[in-house]
Amino acid sequence: MxxxxxxxxxxxxxxxxxxxxxxxxxxxxxxxxxxxxxxxxxxxxxxxxxxxEQKGREIVSSTFKELLDEAVKEAEIRNTERTIQSYFAEGGEDSHFIAKVLHISVEDVEKIRNEMDHRMAKI
Known part of the structure; x- marks a missing residue:
């Protein structure tokens, strides 16, 4: 406690x-x-x-929509991370290429790649 x-x-x-x-x-x-x-x-x-009550249903609906939007965003991030990890694990080397394909910044790709390399170094 x-x-x-x-x-x-x-x-x-x-x-x-x-x-x-x-x-x-x-x-x-x-x-x-x-x-x-x-x-x-x-x-x-x-x-x-x-x-x-109507106002209560509006609150629940709004809250549920926010939770759903957050869950979808988190799933998209996980999917993007897995795609980047698979690309590099299969021998891909061009961060600019995968960034362009996924419509994200090269910096984000490099960050995920570095995290992946760091995890692999621990194994």
């Missing part, structure tokens, strides 16, 4: 925790898609508003 200078503590808990205590109740409530079955009053009310 970590205690900050502000008096707050941070603890990591799996949302799969299913203990027979208030923390277990909270984790089950967070996993529960049905607002009517949520035990904690404040959480139940927030969940009900998010699902049943």
């Amino acid at each position: 970590y205690f900050s200078k502000f008096g707050y503590s941070n603890i990591l808990i799996s949302t799969l925790y299913d203990g027979n205590d208030s923390l277990g109740d909270l984790m089950r409530d967070l996993r529960n898609p049905n607002p009517e079955e949520i035990k904690l009053t404040a959480l139940r009310e927030v969940e009900r508003r998010l699902k049943n």
